[in-house]
Amino acid sequence: MDKIVALLDMDYFYAQCEIVKNPVFRGKPVVIVMPSLRENSGAIATCNYEARALKISSGMSLGLAKKLADESTIFINADKKYYEEVSEKVLQIVDSFSENVEQVSIDEAYFDLTNPFGFDKAKETCIKIKQKIKNELGLTCSIGLSVNKVLAKIASSQKKPDGFFTIMPSEIDSFLLKQKISIIPGVGSKTREILEKEKLFLISELNKVQIQRLIELFGEARGIQLYNFSKGIDNRAIVPNREKQQLSRMMTLRKDTRDFEEAKQTIDFLADLVFKEVFKLNKQFKTVSLIIINQNYETITKAKTIPEKILTIDQLKEIEYFLLKSFLDESLSNIRRIGVKVSNFEDDSGFQKKLFDY
Ligand code: TMP
Ligand code: CA
Numbered sequence: 001m002d003k004i005v006a007l008l009d010m011d012y013f014y015a016q017c018e019i020v021k022n023p024v025f026r027g028k029p030v031v032i033v034m035p036s037l038r039e040n041s042g043a044i045a046t047c048n049y050e051a052r053a054l055k056i057s058s059g060m061s062l063g064l065a066k067k068l069a070d071e072s073t074i075f076i077n078a079d080k081k082y083y084e085e086v087s088e089k090v091l092q093i094v095d096s097f098s099e100n101v102e103q104v105s106i107d108e109a110y111f112d113l114t115n116p117f118g119f120d121k122a123k124e125t126c127i128k129i130k131q132k133i134k135n136e137l138g139l140t141c142s143i144g145l146s147v148n149k150v151l152a153k154i155a156s157s158q159k160k161p162d163g164f165f166t167i168m169p170s171e172i173d174s175f176l177l178k179q180k181i182s183i184i185p186g187v188g189s190k191t192r193e194i195l196e197k198e199k200l201f202l203i204s205e206l207n208k209v210q211i212q213r214l215i216e217l218f219g220e221a222r223g224i225q226l227y228n229f230s231k232g233i234d235n236r237a238i239v240p241n242r243e244k245q246q247l248s249r250m251m252t253l254r255k256d257t258r259d260f261e262e263a264k265q266t267i268d269f270l271a272d273l274v275f276k277e278v279f280k281l282n283k284q285f286k287t288v289s290l291i292i293i294n295q296n297y298e299t300i301t302k303a304k305t306i307p308e309k310i311l312t313i314d315q316l317k318e319i320e321y322f323l324l325k326s327f328l329d330e331s332l333s334n335i336r337r338i339g340v341k342v343s344n345f346e347d348d349s350g351f352q353k354k355l356f357d358y
Contacts, residue, residue, distance in 0.1 A: 002169050004114045004122045005238065007152040008094060008129065010087075010107035010141045011161035015048040017086050018076050020138045029054055029073040033062055045078050049161065086137065093132050095242055097125050102238045110149055110238050119145070119168060126164055147172070148234035153185045172232040177204045184229050191218070191226075206230040244281055248291065248341035249273045256295045256334035260324065263335055267320045270340035275313045283345040284309040288316060290323035291339030294331070302327055309346060316342070 010016065014032040019025045029051035035042045042062040051073060056065045062075075069075075087106045094101050100112035113122035126143045133139055140162035144155025151167050158165040167175050181187055181195055181203055194217055200206050207230040215223035228234060249270045257263060267290070278285060288310065289303040302323040310316055320340060 001114065001116070002118075002147050004112070004119060005110060005146060005148055005152045006098075006113050006122070006126055007108065007110050007144045007149070007156045008090075008141050009143075009156045009160075010090060010139060012046050012048045013087075013107035014046050014078055014083050015051075016139050017083050018079075019048065020086075021082075025074055029056070029069065031056055031065055031069070031073060031075050032078050033065075033075055035077050086139070089137055090133055090139070090141070091242060092245055093129060093136070095245060097129055100238045100240045101242045103241055110152065112238050113145070119166065123164075123166060130162075130164060148232075149236050149238070150185060150229050150234035151232055154179075154183055157183070176207070176230070176232055177202075179203045181206050181230075184226070187226075194218070203230050243345075244283070245345060246341060246343035247274055247277050247281070248289075248339050249277075250291065250337055250339035252337045253335060256336050258328060258332075258334050260328060263324055263338060264321060266338050267324060267340060268317060270338065271313065271317050271320055274340050274342055275316055278342055278345075283347060284311070285342040285345050286310065287342065287344035288319040288323070289339075289341040289343065290320055290327065291337075291341060292327055292331075292335050293337035293339075294333035295336050296333065297336070298333070300327060300331065305344060310342075316340075 015030045018030060018032065027050065029048065031047040031051050032045045033042045034045045040062070044056060044058055044060045044062065044065050046058050047056050047065075051069075054068050054070060054073070056068050056073075066075075083106060090107075091101065091103055091109060094109055094111055098111035098113060101109055102111070103109045113125055115121050122145060126145055130141060130143060133141055142156050142160045142163040142165075144152045144158065144165055144167075146152045146155050146167040147169055151172065155165045155167045156163070180201060182192055183203070187195075195201070195206065198209075198213075198217070200209065206226070209227075209230075211224065211227045214227050217223065218226060251266055251270055253262070253266060286307070286309055287303055287305040289301055292300045292302075294300065304319050304323060306319070310319070
């Protein structure tokens with residue numbers, strides 16, 4: 001089964017955050033400044049597309065940006081703390097759709113969408129993530145989808161802003177053949193200069209070069225990487241680095257039912273799995289949810305939060321039974337699929353010790 005990897009990249013991130021906070025800025029050139037200690041100096045962190053149209057760009061000095069600006073241009077000092085809060089909200093949305101999320105910067109994350117139903121399902125998920133980020137936070141992002149990190153990253157740059165682009169396994173070769181080498185992430189002006197001296201401009205030219213020659217030019221690690229990237233090969237794994245905020249397990253019943261005892265058996269099984277997993281993570285939780293997918297494929301979620309942390313598997317199960325009862329009381333539908341979810345995590349390093357002492 002092909003791996004399915006996505007890269008999410010927020011559009012002109014800091015500037016978008018400021019526009020969400022101050023909607024009157026929308027449509028005007030917005031430039032985010034990293035102030036420096038010296039009076040009236042600083043560098044441009046990022047800017048929106050209206051400012052880019054004036055030739056203002058990331059990394060530019062504030063002095064030059066001011067020269068390029070028009071009278072409607074808005075300059076704002078960067079507010080890193082606020083952007084980090086927004087970033088966390090974005091990432092939590094991604095976390096809720098993928099078990100393996102690797103955040104690579106304040107506004108970029110790789111995530112795994114490998115699933116038995118293939119790319120159609122993964123595309124649907126990406127579109128849901130984009131919609132949720134837009135509806136809940138008012139922000140746009142661009143997502144690239146393919147079979148590995150390098151291709152997902154390249155795909156994400158194809159339709160910016162507010163883009164979504166997939167490079168399917170069958171399209172990799174024909175897609176890469178048309179591209180310039182500079183589309184490969186990490187190929188900057190220095191690498192490009194060296195390659196141009198070798199008369200190499202296109203990926204279709206680079207991918208015919210012997211690996212030995214690339215190692216001579218760039219050293220072993222980088223040479224091998226360029227060789228592989230030019231062929232769309234990338235074995236780097238997604239290394240999850242997000243603290244889990246929730247954990248859930250789901251299961252489809254052998255047949256649809258609304259029998260309490262039957263549903264309870266599956267809940268017991270899932271609750272045992274979930275409890276072991278949170279225990280391994282050294283987390284405790286205050287919220288328990290029961291997720292029901294009924295025979296019409298509708299999702300119904302029931303949740304209960306208690307003021308004290310839940311300490312035992314029996315407590316978890318009791319709350320799940322209570323939620324199941326209330327579902328059966330309120331709904332006439334049959335249950336097709338059941339999920340047990342815990343969230344509202346708190347760290348407790350003393351917790352494991354206490355249980356082991358027990
Ligand atoms: P973006 O604006 O291109 O989406 O980049 C993500 C954020 O990273 C951006 O909003 C600010 C920060 N950044 C800098 O601080 N300096 C830079 O040179 C770049 C490219 C980005
Ligand atoms: Ca970005």
